Amino acid sequence: xxxxxxxxxxxxxxxxxxxxxxxxxxxxxxxxxxxxxxxxxxxxxxxxxxxxxxxxxxxxxxxxxxxxxxxxxxxxxxxxxxxxxxxxxxxxxxxxxxxxxxxxx
Amino acid sequence: xxxxxxxxxxxxxxxxxxxxxxxxxxxxxxxxxxxxxxxxxxxxxxxxxxxxxxxxxxxxxxxxxxxxxxxxxxxxxxxxxxxxxxxxxxxxxxxxxxxxxxxxxxxxxxxxxxxxxxxxxxxxxxxxxxxxxxxxxxxxxxxxxxxxxxxxxxxxxxxxxxxxxxxxxxxxxxxxxxxxxxxxxxxxxxxxxxxxxxxxxxxxxxxxxxxxxxxxxxxxxxxxxxxxxxxxxxxxxxxxxxxxxxxxxxxxxxxxxxxxxxxxxxxxxxxxxxxxxxxxxxxxxxxxxxxxxxxxxxxxxxxxxxxxxxxxxxxxxxxxxxxxxxxxxxxxxxxxxxxxxxxxxxxxxxxxxxxxxxxxxxxxxxxxxxxxxxxxxxxxxxx
Numbered sequence: 470x471x472x473x474x475x476x477x478x479x480x481x482x483x484x485x486x487x488x489x490x491x492x493x494x495x496x497x498x499x500x501x502x503x504x505x506x507x508x509x510x511x512x513x514x515x516x517x518x519x520x521x522x523x524x525x526x527x528x529x530x531x532x533x534x535x536x537x538x539x540x541x542x543x544x545x546x547x548x549x550x551x552x553x554x555x556x557x558x559x560x561x562x563x564x565x566x567x568x569x570x571x572x573x574x
Numbered sequence: 575x576x577x578x579x580x581x582x583x584x585x586x587x588x589x590x591x592x593x594x595x596x597x598x599x600x601x602x603x604x605x606x607x608x609x610x611x612x613x614x615x616x617x618x619x620x621x622x623x624x625x626x627x628x629x630x631x632x633x634x635x636x637x638x639x640x641x642x643x644x645x646x647x648x649x650x651x652x653x654x655x656x657x658x659x660x661x662x663x664x665x666x667x668x669x670x671x672x673x674x675x676x677x678x679x680x681x682x683x684x685x686x687x688x689x690x691x692x693x694x695x696x697x698x699x700x701x702x703x704x705x706x707x708x709x710x711x712x713x714x715x716x717x718x719x720x721x722x723x724x725x726x727x728x729x730x731x732x733x734x735x736x737x738x739x740x741x742x743x744x745x746x747x748x749x750x751x752x753x754x755x756x757x758x759x760x761x762x763x764x765x766x767x768x769x770x771x772x773x774x775x776x777x778x779x780x781x782x783x784x785x786x787x788x789x790x791x792x793x794x795x796x797x798x799x800x801x802x803x804x805x806x807x808x809x810x811x812x813x814x815x816x817x818x819x820x821x822x823x824x825x826x827x828x829x830x831x832x833x834x835x836x837x838x839x840x841x842x843x844x845x846x847x848x849x850x851x852x853x854x855x856x857x858x859x860x861x862x863x864x865x866x867x868x869x870x871x872x873x874x875x876x877x878x879x880x881x882x883x884x885x886x887x888x889x890x891x892x893x894x895x896x897x898x899x900x901x902x903x904x905x906x907x908x909x910x911x912x913x914x915x916x917x918x919x920x921x922x923x924x925x926x927x928x929x930x931x932x933x934x935x936x937x938x939x940x941x942x943x944x945x946x947x948x949x950x951x952x953x954x955x956x957x
Contacts, residue, residue, distance in 0.1 A: 489621075489645050527662050531646035534676040535668035542645040569645035 480505050480512045482559055484521060487569040490532075493525040514545055515555030517565050532567065544568040590913040591957045592921055593637070593657075594929060595624035598947035600639055602657065604957075609919055609933040612942040618657065626908055628683040629955045630709075632691055638710045640680035640696065648679045650696065652710040665712040667696050667704040669720060677702060682908070684745035687752030697742030701729045701759045703771060718772040719757070728776070728794045729762045736760050743907065744801035748808050756801065756811065763796035764813065780829035782817040799845045800907040807854035812886070814847035814859055814907070821886050832886025840873050840880070840891075841865070846910035850918060850935075855885045858892075858936060860905050860922060871902040879910075879920065881936050895939035896930065903928075908951030915956050923949030 479502045486494045503512040503520045522529035532543045539545060539553045546552070546566040547559050559565060592603040594616075601616035622641045630636035635656045642648040649666040653659060669675040677698045686693025686705075694706045696713065703716040719725065729740060741760050748754035753770040756777070763778040776794040783796045797816035804810035809824040819833030819842050833842025836859075843864025850856035858881050863869040872878075878893035903924040913919040920932040927946035932939045 487645075489643055526664060527649070527666075530666060530668065531649065534647060535671055536674060536676055537671070538676070540645070540647050569643075571644040 478505055478508075479503060480559075480561075482512055482517050483564045484517060485564060485566040487567055489569040490528060490567065493528040493531075499524070511558040511560060513555065514547065514552060514557045514559065514565060517559060518555070542569060542571040544570045585916070588915060588956050590915065590919055591629075591955050592911070592929065593627040593629065593951075593953045593955070594923055594943070594946065594949060595627045595639065595908075595951040595953075596927070596947040596949050597623050600624045600627050601943070601946060603929060603943055609915075609931070612931070614943050618660070619651070623679070624950065625679055625681050626683045626951045626953075628685065628953055630685050630694075631955075632685060632688055634955075634957065636709060638683050638694060640683055642679045648677050648698070650680055650683075650710050650713070654709070661711075663706075663711055663713060667698055667702065667713040667715075669702060670715060673720070675700065675702070675720075678739050680704075681741045682743040682745060684747060687747050688749070690752055693752075695745045695747070695755075697745050697757065699739035699741045700735065701725070701740055701742040701762060703742055703745070703757060705771070716771040718767070718769075719774060722774065728765070729759060730795060734761045734795070744798065746801065746803055746811075749803075750808060758798040758801045758813075760799065760816075761795055761797045763794040764798050764801060764811075765794075777822070777827060778829070779827050780822075780831065781813070781815055781820055782831075784817050800847045802847055802849040802857075804849050804854035804857070805851040810854050810885075812847050812849050812857045814844050816843070816864075818842045819844075819847070819859055819886065830886070832882070835882075835887060836861070836880060836889050837891075840878075843868075843870075844905075845870075845907035846905060846922070848910045848912050848920065851912055851914040852918075853883070856881065856883050856935075857886065858882075858910070858920060859889075860910055862904065869902075870904050875900050875902055877901050877903050879922070879936050892932075892936040893939075894937060895932075906950055908953075909949050911952050911954040913954040913956050919954060921952050921954050923952040925949060 501520045503516045518529050548563040590605040594601040599617035599620040604613050625640045627639040637653045639651045650663040651660040680696045681699050682697035684695045692709045696704045703719040704713040706713045744758035746756040755767040758764045765774045766777045767774045778796045786792045799814045801813045811822040813820040820829035822829045836842050840861045844862045848858045863873045878891050880889040882889050910922040917935045920936045923929045925948045929943040930939045931942045
């Protein structure tokens with residue numbers, strides 16, 4: 470769910486955390502407050518990951534490299550839509566689901 | 575590889591600790607005083623690929639571990655209590671945001687000079703050099719290397735790297751001069767800096783590079799697998815290369831081919847090299863099969879280390895206690911180490927997850943751990 474509180478200029482986004490990253494969050498799901506510039510501007514994936522990193526330092530670099538690209542075996546879903554674009558907007562009520570997608574030995 | 579810590583306790587009461595870094599986590603093997611009994615502890619970081627784990631010889635209790643997982647980006651973990659608890663670096667090694675380069679993994683850790691507590695270096699894949707001044711909490715690129723306009727020429731492209739990525743390794747800090755550094759790259763060759771990494775020049779004369787045109791001989795682009803200082807003589811370097819075994823005596827700048835003195839049936843290919851910590855003439859190699867399509871396994875299925883006690887002029891096979899046949903080990907460049915005790919212990923780990931130990935300078939070996947994941951590095955410390 471995304472709760473908008475315009476007077477606080479922040480949106481709250483639900484983020485689902487895969488097991489490889491729960492050493493940072495301790496929880497499979499966290500709520501992240503994302504600063505927004507204006508009430509009509511939805512938060513972005515990049516904004517959520519930046520805010521997540523404020524709460525759980527170091528977590529973003531494990532998912533996003535120093536050139537701003539999502540790492541190869543990390544998949545991001547906004548609702549049911551997969552994206553690798555950090556500028557993707559997160560509609561009100563949508564969940565950001567992070568998946569660590571790797572198989573084999 | 576890291577030198578053993580200068581333990582303050584009497585020699586008669588010291589033990590040996592091995593940090594065994596694997597593709598699936600970190601284990602510790604600790605000996606009794608006689609180095610007869612060994613206790614295996616771990617895993618820590620189960621599921622993480624630990625490329626290297628090193629104890630800080632300056633305090634004997636700080637440890638750094640270079641880690642990643644299949645999904646997650648690279649980082650460095652650090653412990654200041656002998657590995658009981660670990661914290662992640664708050665700023666792991668990463669290339670400049672405008673460089674277009676991405677650190678795939680931190681590969682090689684080297685503690686800084688004794689006069690610089692808290693200083694560490696890390697070499698990465700692809701080739702990058704980073705320094706920490708705070709015990710591994712934050713890392714900054716060594717600009718003189720990472721942003722050097724010649725770096726790309728030195729290192730080549732992705733196709734010039736090793737199968738699991740090109741690497742910067744064998745970071746050596748001159749014990750007499752904190753600013754005097756050597757590095758090695760696969761590929762790229764050996765380079766030297768007189769000024770803490772601001773300027774670099776290649777140091778590859780005399781080293782073959784069978785995979786490059788040789789007329790004129792290339793200045794760089796070579797494939798050193800591992801380089802170490804000779805014990806007690808930092809003006810001498812030993813190198814296990816893709817194309818031979820070499821010794822360099824400074825201020826000379828031409829490597830001497832000491833691999834040519836190995837038995838022809840065994841050859842001069844291998845990954846690690848281990849120089850005795852006190853005797854500059856003594857060095858060990860662990861040959862791998864470099865014929866045909868490069869199996870990189872024990873030649874003939876008969877593993878052995880080869881020791882020289884005369885700077886590489888002659889070599890002696892040491893295989894007592896090792897399997898005599900049908901043993902096809904691969905030992906990676908960080909996976910052979912010495913504990914520096916007297917007589918020195920010699921240890922190596924295989925990609926098949928076995929650790930072998932000699933407490934008598936290679937005269938005899940025995941297995942001290944089996945069934946571990948693929949071993950990437952073994953670092954011995956006297957504690």
